[in-house]
Amino acid sequence: MIEIFTTGGTIDKVYFDANSEFEIGDSLIAELLAESNIHDGYTLNGLLRKDSLEITDGDREVIRTAVSQCDAERILITHGTDTMPETARELLSVKGKTIVLFGAMQPARMRRSDAVFNIGYAWAAVQLLPHGVYIAMNGEVFEAGSVRKNLKAQRFERT
Numbered sequence: 837m838i839e840i841f842t843t844g845g846t847i848d849k850v851y852f853d854a855n856s857e858f859e860i861g862d863s864l865i866a867e868l869l870a871e872s873n874i875h876d877g878y879t880l881n882g883l884l885r886k887d888s889l890e891i892t893d894g895d896r897e898v899i900r901t902a903v904s905q906c907d908a909e910r911i912l913i914t915h916g917t918d919t920m921p922e923t924a925r926e927l928l929s930v931k932g933k934t935i936v937l938f939g940a941m942q943p944a945r946m947r948r949s950d951a952v953f954n955i956g957y958a959w960a961a962v963q964l965l966p967h968g969v970y971i972a973m974n975g976e977v978f979e980a981g982s983v984r985k986n987l988k989a990q991r992f993e994r995t
C-alpha cells in the first residue's frame with residue numbers, strides 16, 4: 837500500500853479568471869492515477885494546500901509527523917518545487933521508509949504539463965527504491981540533502 841500525501845504546489849493549481857491568479861485547487865492525483873487504470877493500492881491524504889514558498893517550519897513538522905506516524909513503508913508526497921529540497925532534507929530523520937517527493941513545473945490542469953509524466957515516474961520510483969528520501973523530478977531521482985532547484989533552468993540538479 838502506498839500512502840500519498842498532498843501538500844499543494846503548482847501541480848494542483850487552478851487558474852481563477854476573476855482575479856487573474858492561480859490558487860491551489862482540489863488535488864488531481866486520484867484522477868491522473870485512474871487514467872492509468874490505477875484505482876487502488878494507495879491511500880490519499882490531503883495535508884496542506886500551499887504554494888511551497890509559503891510552507892513554514894511548522895508545516896514541515898506537520899508533514900514529518902504525518903509521514904513518520906503512518907503505517908505505510910512507501911510514501912509519495914506532492915509538493916511545490918521551490919522548497920521541495922528543504923522539505924526532503926527535513927524528512928531525512930524518518931527511517932525505515934521509502935519517501936519520494938514530486939510536483940510539477942506546470943499545473944496538471946494545463947494541457948502541456950509535466951504532471952502526468954512526473955506522477956508516473958514517482959509511482960515507479962517509490963516502488964523500486966530502497967529506504968531513503970528522494971526527489972523524483974525531470975526524469976531523475978535525486979537524494980535528499982544533495983539536490984537543489986535551478987530556477988533559471990527550471991529543473992532540479994545535484995549539489
Ligand SMILES: NC(=O)C[C@H](N)C(=O)O
Pocket residue numbers: 844845846847886887888889915916917918919939940941942
Ligand atoms: N512549480 C512549483 O510548484 C512552484 C511553486 N511556486 C511552488 O513551489 O509551490
